[in-house]
Amino acid sequence: MAAAAAETGSFDVEFRSVARYFGEVRAVDDVSFALKRGSFHSFLGPSGCGKTTSLRLIAGFEQPSAGSIEIAGQSVVGVPAYRRPVNMVFQHYALFPHMDVAANVGYGLRQRVPGRPRLAQGEIDRRVAEALELVRLPQLARRRIWELSGGQQQRVALARALVNRPTVLLLDEPLAALDRKLRREMQIELQNLQREVGITFVLVTHDQEEALSMSDTIGIMKDGKVVQLGSPEELYDAPVNRYVADFVGESNFFAGQVAGSDNTGGTLVTASGLTLKAPFSRLGARLKTGDRAVIALRPEAIGLWRPTSPPAGLDVARPARLTNRIYLGDHSEFQVEAEGLGPVLVRLPKSATHAQGLEPGDQVLLGWQHERALMLAES
Amino acid sequence: MTDSAVIQERSRRRWAYVLLAPSAFWYLALLVLPLIVVLVYSVGERAETGGYQAAFTFDNYLNLGARWTAFQNTLTLAPAGTLICLLAGYPLAYYLAVKASPKTRLFLLILVVVPFWTSFLIRTYAWMFILGGRGLPQLLDYIGIEGVRLINTPLAVLVGIVYGYLPLMVFPIFVSLEKLDKRLLEASEDLGAAPFATFRQVTLPLSAPGVITGCMLVFILLMGEYLIPQMLGGGKVFFIGNALVDLFLQSLNWPFGSACAMALVVIMVVTVTLYLKATRGTGGRDVSLM
Numbered sequence: 001m002a003a004a005a006a007e008t009g010s011f012d013v014e015f016r017s018v019a020r021y022f023g024e025v026r027a028v029d030d031v032s033f034a035l036k037r038g039s040f041h042s043f044l045g046p047s048g049c050g051k052t053t054s055l056r057l058i059a060g061f062e063q064p065s066a067g068s069i070e071i072a073g074q075s076v077v078g079v080p081a082y083r084r085p086v087n088m089v090f091q092h093y094a095l096f097p098h099m100d101v102a103a104n105v106g107y108g109l110r111q112r113v114p115g116r117p118r119l120a121q122g123e124i125d126r127r128v129a130e131a132l133e134l135v136r137l138p139q140l141a142r143r144r145i146w147e148l149s150g151g152q153q154q155r156v157a158l159a160r161a162l163v164n165r166p167t168v169l170l171l172d173e174p175l176a177a178l179d180r181k182l183r184r185e186m187q188i189e190l191q192n193l194q195r196e197v198g199i200t201f202v203l204v205t206h207d208q209e210e211a212l213s214m215s216d217t218i219g220i221m222k223d224g225k226v227v228q229l230g231s232p233e234e235l236y237d238a239p240v241n242r243y244v245a246d247f248v249g250e251s252n253f254f255a256g257q258v259a260g261s262d263n264t265g266g267t268l269v270t271a272s273g274l275t276l277k278a279p280f281s282r283l284g285a286r287l288k289t290g291d292r293a294v295i296a297l298r299p300e301a302i303g304l305w306r307p308t309s310p311p312a313g314l315d316v317a318r319p320a321r322l323t324n325r326i327y328l329g330d331h332s333e334f335q336v337e338a339e340g341l342g343p344v345l346v347r348l349p350k351s352a353t354h355a356q357g358l359e360p361g362d363q364v365l366l367g368w369q370h371e372r373a374l375m376l377a378e379s
Numbered sequence: 380m381t382d383s384a385v386i387q388e389r390s391r392r393r394w395a396y397v398l399l400a401p402s403a404f405w406y407l408a409l410l411v412l413p414l415i416v417v418l419v420y421s422v423g424e425r426a427e428t429g430g431y432q433a434a435f436t437f438d439n440y441l442n443l444g445a446r447w448t449a450f451q452n453t454l455t456l457a458p459a460g461t462l463i464c465l466l467a468g469y470p471l472a473y474y475l476a477v478k479a480s481p482k483t484r485l486f487l488l489i490l491v492v493v494p495f496w497t498s499f500l501i502r503t504y505a506w507m508f509i510l511g512g513r514g515l516p517q518l519l520d521y522i523g524i525e526g527v528r529l530i531n532t533p534l535a536v537l538v539g540i541v542y543g544y545l546p547l548m549v550f551p552i553f554v555s556l557e558k559l560d561k562r563l564l565e566a567s568e569d570l571g572a573a574p575f576a577t578f579r580q581v582t583l584p585l586s587a588p589g590v591i592t593g594c595m596l597v598f599i600l601l602m603g604e605y606l607i608p609q610m611l612g613g614g615k616v617f618f619i620g621n622a623l624v625d626l627f628l629q630s631l632n633w634p635f636g637s638a639c640a641m642a643l644v645v646i647m648v649v650t651v652t653l654y655l656k657a658t659r660g661t662g663g664r665d666v667s668l669m
Contacts, residue, residue: 061565081568094566098584107580108570164570 011073012037012168012200013058018067019224020053027053029224030067035202035217040194042203042211044247045221051204054221055170058202060084072167082111087161088170092177093153095145101156102128102141108164131163134193151182158190162197171203175210187214208248212236220244230283238282241377245296252302252344253294255378258287266375268295272340276316278373285377292378299347301372304334304355305365311354314367320344322362334358338366414644421637429631439638446639449622452608454646456533456618457601460540461548464597465590467541468548472589473582475549476556488553491546503539503610510535510611531613539607544600548593555589556582591658595651602647619643 011034020028028050035041043051056062057069060081069076076084087108095104106128109119119127132138135155140148148156154174161169171190175183191214194201205211211218212232219229220243228240232248239245242253256270265279266287276295280286287293303311310317320338334346334355344366348355358364421439426432443450471491475484494502508514510529519527529535559582567577605620614621619639626636 059569061568080573081565082571082573086569088566088569090562090566092562094560094562096563096566096581107567107572111571111576112573113571160570 010037011035012071013041013202014070015054015057016068016070018054018057018064018069020050020057020062021065026224028057028064031224031226032067033219033226033229035200037200038198039216040191040201040203040214042205042215042218043221043226044205044208044211044218046206049221050224051206051219051221052172053224055088055172055202055204058168059086059088059170083114085167086170087164087166087168088172089154089157089161089174091173093157095153095156095160097145099145100141101132101137101143101145101148104145104156105131105159105163107160127163128159131159134162134196135159150178151186154178154186158193162193162199166199168200168202171201173205174203175205176207183210190214212248218248220247228283234283238284239296239374239376240281240284241379242294242296243379245374245376250299250345251296252299253296254341255292255294258289258291258293258375260289261287265370266293268293268375270340274318274340276373277370278375279371281374281376284374287375287377294376294378296374296376297368297372299333299345302344302346302366302368304336304346304348304352304358305367306354306358307363307365309354310365310367313369315370317365317367320364320366322358322360322364324360325358336364336366341366417637417640420634421641423634423637425632425634429633431633434634439635440642442635443638443642446619446622449617449619449639450642450646452533452616453602453604453618453620453643456536456540456608456616457598457604460537460544460601461594461598463537463541464544464548465594468545468593469552469586469590471545472549472552472556476553476559477561477582491549495546499543499606503543503606506535506539506542507610510538530611531615533612533616535611536608536616539611540601540604543607544597547596547600551592551596552586552589555586555592559585587658591655595654598654599647599651602643 013033013035015031015033018028018031019026031050031054043054045051053062057064058071060076060079060083064077071085096107099107102125106124109124109127112118128141129138132141135158137152137155137159140152140156145153145156154177157174174190175186178186187210190201190203203211203214215232217229217231218235220227220235222243228235228244230238235244235248239248245251246253254268254270254274254276256268256274256276259267259269259275261267261280263286265277266289267275267277269275278295303314304322305311307319318338318341320336320341322334322336323343324335326333326335329350331347331349332355334348336344336346338344346366420431422435422437424432424434424436424438475487479487507530510516512530514529516527516529519525529538563581563585564577567581568574572580603620604618605624608616608618608621612621617625619642623636623639626632626639
């Protein structure tokens with residue numbers, strides 16, 4: 001019992017079989033997870049996967065239809081949003097247009113909170129200045145909201161949430177409205193900020209690059225369920241199924257039926273009759289003969305050669321035709337049509353001399369090593 | 380600027396004047412000119428047979444005290460009516476804009492609008508009956524409350540005013556509340572403000588433009604009200620509007636009537652200016668009349 005309590009103590013957000021139904025729709029469906037204190041967590045998934053509802057359940061805008069939610073070890077079921085030790089950065093910031101920047105940031109400090117003595121004006125001013133310093137906007141305290149750029153509004157929203165020193169900071173697609181360059185900047189800044197303040201961050205996004213670059217852990221969501229929760233490396237290298245492999249990074253999938261398997265991997269026969277071998281994903285299911293499955297290959301795991309000069313030691317080698325080549329600076333992407341495999345995406349670094357000078361329409365040879373592939377369940 | 384740009388700019392300006400001319404004419408002929416006529420009449424004398432006779436005297440203004448009751452009624456019942464409209468209209472507008480489901484909202488909005496499809500005169504006649512001896516008082520009599528007189532009292536006028544002008548208060552407030560970004564309410568709650576604190580700090584200030592517009596509309600129209608005091612006040616509770624009709628059409632004392640009218644205009648300009656000054660800076664950036 002004591003050990004369990006100690007373990008609970010290291011988590012800031014815990015879902016136990018949480019469900020949220022909207023009529024017939026199961027927005028969040030029997031979800032359990034625990035988010036470690038002081039880390040940067042993301043929930044990633046397409047729209048309608050339940051990630052925003054999960055965030056709103058933590059914030060208190062929604063109450064669970066079933067299950068229990070704990071924040072910092074305290075059950076918050078039935079506790080309204082204004083009594084929870086969490087603050088949110090809204091998707092479109094939701095800054096108060098009738099207040100200036102300082103009044104927006106100080107809003108949370110001016111509220112009456114049971115158990116907290118009323119803050120003196122001097123104290124509020126000091127903490128507002130501190131928060132604006134933290135987001136590097138100290139000179140804008142007296143500006144009106146509509147005078148700010150999108151990036152500045154984003155920072156004000158951050159300061160307004162962080163100034164309350166919440167246990168958990170929630171971020172609802174906070175970078176979606178920013179242009180690409182600014183978004184990249186803010187990603188780095190958010191990450192730095194999280195390390196600086198040490199607060200647990202929970203971010204919701206549909207942008208895999210964003211989630212991968214910032215998070216300590218990512219939860220991949222689909223149809224109201226968390227499909228996989230793990231570090232970015234885990235999700236990339238050891239996806240539990242095709243959905244995760246597809247959502248995190250890019251993959252080629254060759255579907256078929258398992259023809260034989262042992263503890264480490266198996267063979268799969270595609271619809272076109274090809275036999276492919278691959279190890280199982282470290283965190284995926286051990287598939288059995290007869291199961292439907294896919295062989296997943298990252299675009300960078302596949303090589304491309306002229307048919308006249310194939311390298312030695314390829315486990316799989318298929319003749320193919322190059323249909324398109326996209327130059328992307330330090331690397332290039334090749335779309336090829338391979339016999340028995342269909343369209344395949346290959347990504348090669350600029351240094352790959354064996355693929356230089358290939359033009360659309362050329363006959364090529366495509367191949368890979370078995371251990372670079374993964375055998376995954378369809379779902 | 381190049382020459383061609385200058386010429387272009389000039390021709391654009393000329394066009395602007397041409398397009399503005401009709402409304403400028405309208406404004407001059409139908410608003411400024413009559414006002415000047417009234418101003419001139421107000422310093423004139425009543426002709427022997429009634430009407431206007433040229434003169435220059437301030438007697439009419441010095442005599443304004445003779446219509447003190449009318450001014451008093453107008454200046455108490457118009458603000459009171461505006462206030463009651465606001466107190467009754469705000470919750471209704473709030474419910475319509477924030478709480479009601481889209482279906483209920485449409486239904487209730489129609490209910491608010493439908494009375495406008497009938498003549499205001501007919502609706503006021505209906506109130507005459509309801510408040511008259513054979514209406515509500517009879518009903519009260521029946522359940523044991525005797526001797527209640529409603530018609531021809533200030534209360535009857537107030538009831539009529541609130542009934543007639545409530546929609547003018549509800550709509551501007553409804554519009555400003557509907558424009559209100561509901562995520563701001565969630566943001567406020569998220570930052571620790573309980574529902575009433577959120578209303579006081581976010582909803583109310585952001586709906587201020589609607590409140591200001593609604594109050595202006597109702598107050599200005601009420602100051603010139605004639606029909607409701609005439610019908611529900613029965614000549615006992617009369618507004619400046621009634622006094623004016625009486626002076627112009629019955630006693631044919633046009634100069635005194637003009638002086639009363641000018642006094643009304645001055646009172647209105649002063650109160651509206653003060654009101655706008657006092658409410659400036661609350662809520663939105665700009666206060667529009669419509």
